[in-house]
Amino acid sequence: MNSQNSPHFNPPIQQTVLRYPDNQHYQLRSADASFPSTDTTKQDLVAACNEPFLYDRIFRERLQGKPYDRDRAEYFLSWAREGWRNNAWFVFAVLSPEGKIVATIDIKTDQLEGAEIGYWCSEKSTGIMTNTVLALCNIAREAGFRHLYARIAPDNARSIGVVSRCNFSPAGLETRNGVQHLRFNKSL
Template identity: 45%
Template sequence: MQEEKKRFPRFELPVRRAITRYGVPNSELVESHYMLQSLEDGCSESDAERLEAICNEELIYERLFRNRLHGQPYTRAHAEAFLLWAREGWAKWEWFVFVVRDPQGQIVAALDIKSADPGAAEIGYWASVTSRGVMTNAVVALCQVAQDAGYACLYAHIAPDNGPSLGVVRRAGFQPDGEVQIQDQRYLKWTRKLM
């Protein structure tokens, strides 16, 4: 048995799960297939370009990058560093990054499981404003992937004013689980038991 198979979690690589946008009528499903995929291997130049564009979208930039980047734009170098970091997590088998691709193969969202802790692992996620409705089903698919890999529970820390993210976890079956302080910021903890 390979060393990879002995370690937790037990992901079957590559991970590929078809998803649809939340609330899409059945008559439109064929044109609406998106793909959740593990980001353990190489990406294209267009992937870095797309990440740069998405991470500069107002909502994502304000929520995730303005303070971190001291008001400077999210650059191609940041996107390339993110892609390297994603592959490093899979190589070390310590954190696990996934992307969602639209029907044309373009990245529209990213999600991660932040640890290999089988008892409970934190998730994070963001999606382009051009792909509204994709994140709920992406998080549901991520929960299924995590359950198949042996995780017992996933949780998310969400800022109280982040209404769209709160809607995602509610629709994806997470339950409120108190509050936490992280670096002087208050977050709501939402948990979903998988086993």
């Protein structure tokens, strides 16, 4: 049953996202129990997450400089399924027209009044993230979320560009665990 205090999703969720500027059709899909956890899926994650630009921004510190490997990909997919199973966090993958995972985006909590989002995309598929965030905002609004926010390192111009194009509003600096991020809020 729907409740005002927790999100109401109906997975699996699948939606077409157009890549800018060539309008190629990518698929945004919930990474729930129905999402394939095959060797190919894991290889796609390993390939993308070890791309230097993405690895340096998201994984280098977290993995203490070790490569993003198959075990990590397997853990990620099972953590994604667990979130959907418990209606607690909500991970989506973006698939290219060839069916490769080229990006992920997540809503990190079930807090309808303000949940954080996070995302990355492969250098080979730039041009999908703005439209992916816009699609996610619609999906989140339909599920009952009223506000979303993003925390972005001050030097991450590309990510600041994404949330700005999606009409998130700058809300100043936020310090968590001694690290400063710019915060951007959006009402849905």
